[in-house]
Amino acid sequence: MRYVSTRGDAPDLEFEDVLLTGLARDGGLYVPEVWPSFNKAEFEAFIDLDYSALAARVMAPFIGDALPADIYKTLVDDTYREFDHPDVAPLNQIGEDEWVLELFHGPTLAFKDFALQLLGRLFDYALARRGERRTVVVATSGDTGSAAIEAFRDKENLDIFVLHPAGRVSEVQRRQMTTVMSDNVRNIAIEGSFDDCQALVKAMFNDLEFRDNMGLSAVNSINWARVMAQTVYYIKAATALGCAGKPIAFSVPTGNFGDVYAGYVARCTGLAISQLVVATNRNDILARVLSAGEYRIGEVEPTMSPSMDIQVASNFERLLFEIHGRDGGAVKELMAGLQSNGAFRLGEDALEKARQVFDARRVDEDETLATIASVYRDSGAVIDPHTAVGVAAGRACRRDPGHPMVMLATAHPAKFPDAITKAIGVVPELPPGLADLPKRPERYDTLAADLDAIKAYIVSNKAH
Numbered sequence: 517m518r519y520v521s522t523r524g525d526a527p528d529l530e531f532e533d534v535l536l537t538g539l540a541r542d543g544g545l546y547v548p549e550v551w552p553s554f555n556k557a558e559f560e561a562f563i564d565l566d567y568s569a570l571a572a573r574v575m576a577p578f579i580g581d582a583l584p585a586d587i588y589k590t591l592v593d594d595t596y597r598e599f600d601h602p603d604v605a606p607l608n609q610i611g612e613d614e615w616v617l618e619l620f621h622g623p624t625l626a627f628k629d630f631a632l633q634l635l636g637r638l639f640d641y642a643l644a645r646r647g648e649r650r651t652v653v654v655a656t657s658g659d660t661g662s663a664a665i666e667a668f669r670d671k672e673n674l675d676i677f678v679l680h681p682a683g684r685v686s687e688v689q690r691r692q693m694t695t696v697m698s699d700n701v702r703n704i705a706i707e708g709s710f711d712d713c714q715a716l717v718k719a720m721f722n723d724l725e726f727r728d729n730m731g732l733s734a735v736n737s738i739n740w741a742r743v744m745a746q747t748v749y750y751i752k753a754a755t756a757l758g759c760a761g762k763p764i765a766f767s768v769p770t771g772n773f774g775d776v777y778a779g780y781v782a783r784c785t786g787l788a789i790s791q792l793v794v795a796t797n798r799n800d801i802l803a804r805v806l807s808a809g810e811y812r813i814g815e816v817e818p819t820m821s822p823s824m825d826i827q828v829a830s831n832f833e834r835l836l837f838e839i840h841g842r843d844g845g846a847v848k849e850l851m852a853g854l855q856s857n858g859a860f861r862l863g864e865d866a867l868e869k870a871r872q873v874f875d876a877r878r879v880d881e882d883e884t885l886a887t888i889a890s891v892y893r894d895s896g897a898v899i900d901p902h903t904a905v906g907v908a909a910g911r912a913c914r915r916d917p918g919h920p921m922v923m924l925a926t927a928h929p930a931k932f933p934d935a936i937t938k939a940i941g942v943v944p945e946l947p948p949g950l951a952d953l954p955k956r957p958e959r960y961d962t963l964a965a966d967l968d969a970i971k972a973y974i975v976s977n978k979a980h
């Protein structure tokens with residue numbers, strides 16, 4: 517499979533180079549040159565596959581011949597063996613034709629493990645084969661950092677630097693990152709927001725000399741391989757609910773537009789997704805663009821769903837590419853407008869295309885708490901604040917009650933004990949492996965949101 521940049525000016529690459537690079541050299545994001553597709557009979561046959569067999573099958577056309585078949589199979593099996601539920605991504609019914617898809621059974625208790633556990637293994641294989649080393653730099657709003665650290669710690673062929681916004685992640689989230697003492701792991705608390713962290717990482721990549729000297733790799737959700745891995749659970753949920761050929765709706769708590777875009781990719785492969793709800797908290801740039809057509813960056817406001825406290829939704833660029841007929845020049849122009857004016861406006865045609873499948877809703881803090889409480893009261897399920905945003909938005913935006921609605925449960929409630937306690941008066945317990953997290957020693961450095969300082973830090977703290 518060949519991949520093209522959304523801005524049309526970077527060389528086409530094969531899967532392995534896309535994996536190791538992350539961001540295209542023209543500042544764009546990689547997407548497959550053509551969408552692989554599955555027919556109804558194939559979707560129906562997927563019902564008989566367990567999670568890792570399905571993952572191997574769905575990802576195969578995207579990966580092409582990047583790995584020998586037996587190694588690929590083992591690597592995918594090993595990835596999903598790390599999850600502590602036999603179904604890997606179980607469904608839990610919370611209402612009439614309403615389900616939550618539990619994506620928090622991986623090692624760091626958020627959906628990010630689905631992709632990053634795989635990426636860690638794919639990187640290891642590719643770098644060993646090439647005899648190369650890399651420096652992985654990650655910006656995190658809370659969950660990507662720990663998932664990436666868990667996936668890349670103690671690997672011999674790379675270092676990982678994680679930038680999180682100081683004081684703006686939950687204590688559990690911070691400790692999951694900062695208590696890992698591996699030589700190749702460094703945590704940096706940035707005095708700023710997640711958007712500042714993300715902008716610093718992008719700036720580092722756009723400094724092509726630094727990028728090449730350090731062998732930088734990006735594993736944020738701008739990395740295509742992450743989107744690819746997340747596409748699998750949409751197909752898994754649909755087939756499990758008997759929707760191999762029938763319409764199904766999903767509601768997705770959204771920050772960087774990665775997860776919900778993975779749902780869009782599942783639809784591009786032929787899955788009958790009738791609706792994708794973009795669920796946002798107070799940081800509602802995506803709800804605003806889908807309702808009014810203007811994508812305008814605002815100030816990031818902290819909320820109880822910190823992993824979605826984002827104003828620059830990087831993966832939205834991939835949707836822009838599709839709704840502009842895959843015209844890289846058009847995307848480049850919009851992104852230039854964003855760079856210079858902090859905003860761009862979508863044309864009627866493009867907006868119409870997006871609205872065919874996407875709806876969006878902003879959910880405020882009170883509604884989030886009320887949703888945690890009502891889901892607990894009605895079904896006994898304890899959902900985390902991100903999931904609650906997804907449930908509230910999914911209920912409010914549902915187009916057709918005849919189509920099953922699946923809300924993505926993106927994190928384990930124990931990652932956000934304050935919100936849960938406030939909503940239902942119950943303190944959610946960390947799973948046994950993490951019970952002593954509050955007592956483990958921490959290590960991290962705090963830096964200003966200053967590109968030169970961070971570059972210098974990376975140069976002097978590389979272990980390899």
Ligand SMILES: *Cc1c(COP(=O)(O)O)cnc(C)c1O
Nearest residue numbers: 659771772773774775823926927
């Ligand atoms: C990362 C994250 C999100 C947002 O996902 P995107 O792919 O950035 O849209 C939502 N919920 C949780 C718990 C997360 O960790």
